[in-house]
Amino acid sequence: MDARTPEVPCGDLLQNAAENLLEEVEEHFQALTTTLNLRMEEMGSRIEDLQRNVDALMAQAGIQSSITEPS
Incomplete structure (x- = not known):
């Protein structure tokens, strides 16, 4: 008798389905990340x-901006 885990019927099929699902989730996540960026x-x-x-309008109104734009 073998001490390994017993084989589950269709175990390979379930593992392949899980791997495919994980790949799909990763693809969707990557697409979502790209879209968000x-x-x-x-x-x-x-x-x-x-x-x-806003700066242009403030200049037209003669108001000096207290916020300076970073270089």
């Missing part, structure tokens, strides 16, 4: 545009 970059761009517009 792109949206964060886009939001950063919009914030920079907004800051430039």
Whole structure:
């Protein structure tokens, strides 16, 4: 008699299904990460545009900005 774990019927099939599911989850996670990074970059761009517009409006109004833009 063998001391190893008993073989489960369809064990290989279950393991393959679990591995496939894990691969799918990893692919979806990578796609989500990529999408989030792109949206964060886009939001950063919009914030920079907004800051430039606010600075321009403040300059037109003769108000000096107390916030300096990092170089």
